[in-house]
Amino acid sequence: xLFPTLTFGLFFLAVYALVWGVARDNEWRKILLLLASWVxxxxxxxxxxALLILSAFLNWGTAAAIxxxxxxxxxxxxxxxGVIANLAILGFFKYFDFFLEQxxxxxxxxxxxxxLPLLSIILPVGVSFFTFQGMSYLVxxxxxxxxxxxxxxxxxLMSFFPHLVAGPIVxxxxxxxxxxxxxxxxxxxxxxxxxxxxxxxxxxxVIASELSVGLVDPVFFDPSAHSSLDLIxxxxxxxxxxxxxxxxxxxxxxGLAALLGYRFPHNFNQPYRAASLQDFWRxxxxxxxxxxxxxxxxxxxxxxxxxxxxxxxxxLTMLLGGLWHGAKWTFLIWGGLHGAVQVIETxxxxxxxxxxxxxxxxxxxFHIVTLGWIFxxxxxxxGALGYLGGIxxxxxxxxxxxxxxxxxxxxxxxIHFTPHHLMQGMALRVRRVPAWALGLGVGVTILLIDxxxxxxxxxxxxxxx
Numbered sequence: 001x002l003f004p005t006l007t008f009g010l011f012f013l014a015v016y017a018l019v020w021g022v023a024r025d026n027e028w029r030k031i032l033l034l035l036a037s038w039v040x041x042x043x044x045x046x047x048x049x050a051l052l053i054l055s056a057f058l059n060w061g062t063a064a065a066i067x068x069x070x071x072x073x074x075x076x077x078x079x080x081x082g083v084i085a086n087l088a089i090l091g092f093f094k095y096f097d098f099f100l101e102q103x104x105x106x107x108x109x110x111x112x113x114x115x116l117p118l119l120s121i122i123l124p125v126g127v128s129f130f131t132f133q134g135m136s137y138l139v140x141x142x143x144x145x146x147x148x149x150x151x152x153x154x155x156x157l158m159s160f161f162p163h164l165v166a167g168p169i170v171x172x173x174x175x176x177x178x179x180x181x182x183x184x185x186x187x188x189x190x191x192x193x194x195x196x197x198x199x200x201x202x203x204x205x206v207i208a209s210e211l212s213v214g215l216v217d218p219v220f221f222d223p224s225a226h227s228s229l230d231l232i233x234x235x236x237x238x239x240x241x242x243x244x245x246x247x248x249x250x251x252x253x254x255g256l257a258a259l260l261g262y263r264f265p266h267n268f269n270q271p272y273r274a275a276s277l278q279d280f281w282r283x284x285x286x287x288x289x290x291x292x293x294x295x296x297x298x299x300x301x302x303x304x305x306x307x308x309x310x311x312x313x314x315x316l317t318m319l320l321g322g323l324w325h326g327a328k329w330t331f332l333i334w335g336g337l338h339g340a341v342q343v344i345e346t347x348x349x350x351x352x353x354x355x356x357x358x359x360x361x362x363x364x365x366f367h368i369v370t371l372g373w374i375f376x377x378x379x380x381x382x383g384a385l386g387y388l389g390g391i392x393x394x395x396x397x398x399x400x401x402x403x404x405x406x407x408x409x410x411x412x413x414x415i416h417f418t419p420h421h422l423m424q425g426m427a428l429r430v431r432r433v434p435a436w437a438l439g440l441g442v443g444v445t446i447l448l449i450d451x452x453x454x455x456x457x458x459x460x461x462x463x464x465x
Contacts, residue, residue, distance in 0.1 A: 001044070003201075003249065004205055011039070011040065015260075016259060026181065034159055038053075041126075041164060045122070055130060056134070058086070059082065059137055060149070060155070066078045066138070082138045093127055099327075100116050101116075123464070130159075130164065132169055133169055145173060146172045146176065149172060153180075160175070160262075162254075163253050166253075166460055167249075167250065167287055167462070168267040175264075183260070189259075189261070192423075193259040195423065196251040196255030199251050200251030203247060203415060204249070204460070208241045209245075210408055215400060216241055224390060226399055226400060227398065228393050233405065233409075239366075239369065240408070243268075245461045250266075267287050272362075272369070272416055274362065275358050276361065277341045277342045279365070296316075296320060300313040307347075311347070314343055315340065318338045318339030319336055322334045322335015322336065329380070330379075330380065334372050337375065
């Protein structure tokens with residue numbers, strides 16, 4: 001059930017009407033939202049609703065046991081077991097076949113031929129997101145940063161449909177206190193929510209999907225059939241596409257939650273304005289980057305223990321962050337590239353070398369990120385190398401890049417650099433509009449966006465993770 005579809009629109013209208021019109025008691029409201037979230041998730045595959053429930057029970061029970069335990073050794077053992085159990089779920093569904101394939105390659109290298117049976121496991125949508133959410137909750141309870149939640153609150157935390165399949169990764173400390181009290185229908189939140197949903201729909205349907213269909217997908221499917229100019233254009237196009245696609249999902253998730261009375265943290269802050277890779281990760285997919293920082297990088301030791309350990313921890317964090325995206329060497333290489341550049345940046349500062357002027361630093365950072373996106377998007381490592389080799393051919397014949405694609409890239413970057421305060425100011429002005437006029441305006445805008453689509457809306461890129 002994709003966000004920008006009529007099916008989801010009808011589903012959300014039903015949930016909205018029931019939540020605000022029927023479920024007056026907060027406990028019943030949460031039960032209704034939980035059931036709606038399971039219906040939403042079950043629209044992909046009902047079998048995986050059981051996995052979601054199992055994961056919630058696992059984390060709720062482990063956290064409750066940690067909270068009841070006084071001895072530090074036993075508490076650490078419990079949180080370790082809980083994290084291992086979460087990783088086992090994630091590892092089985094996401095990485096089992098991949099590692100079995102790599103084992104076969106290693107055995108073949110030693111002259112051992114084994115026919116290792118692959119399970120062809122179906123990847124549950126959003127498993128990386130709700131697993132990381134469960135692990136962060138366990139660690140926060142262990143660190144005594146949050147109290148243990150009720151079973152209902154914990155299950156709703158992991159299942160809440162606006163962020164279930166592609167984030168943001170909302171932490172227990174942010175969302176469970178909101179579950180504790182019945183939200184009120186606030187005009188300001190509702191207005192901002194409608195604007196974010198409309199804004200996200202525009203970025204996804206008009207920019208991301210059209211760039212994908214008209215330029216990026218054809219070029220990446222067969223780089224050898226396209227000119228160097230097309231390869232460069234498609235690389236830039238993918239940089240714009242993935243930003244507009246993923247930030248659109250985040251905007252819509254935040255907006256949907258706001259209409260239901262809950263606040264989610266923002267997930268993007270103009271990442272292509274970053275003047276370094278470390279700055280980029282403070283702006284891109286903020287809920288994941290902060291998770292990697294707080295639960296992985298700091299747990300590894302962070303910047304403590306000297307420069308060598310700091311660089312090691314940076315590299316490990318980014319490699320594992322790349323692997324989080326999927327069981328492919330290209331994701332690992334993408335993470336390794338980001339980690340290596342951050343290590344270079346750290347060493348550069350330690351040596352005391354002067355930094356680049358900010359405009360030049362932004363330019364260089366953007367192109368390093370775009371280089372990384374080629375590996376991220378490519379189907380294989382050889383495919384990425386072939387893509388880069390095609391750029392080096394120097395064939396400048398334009399075969400597929402259209403004025404529309406160039407215009408969409410320009411529009412996407414203009415949206416990217418639009419200051420957040422302009423959206424907030426627009427919300428303040430729009431909230432003074434009568435409710436009937438606001439609803440009519442949003443409806444007409446959505447119809448116009450639908451009319452501007454040349455193709456159907458593809459699934460969000462981050463649904464696969």
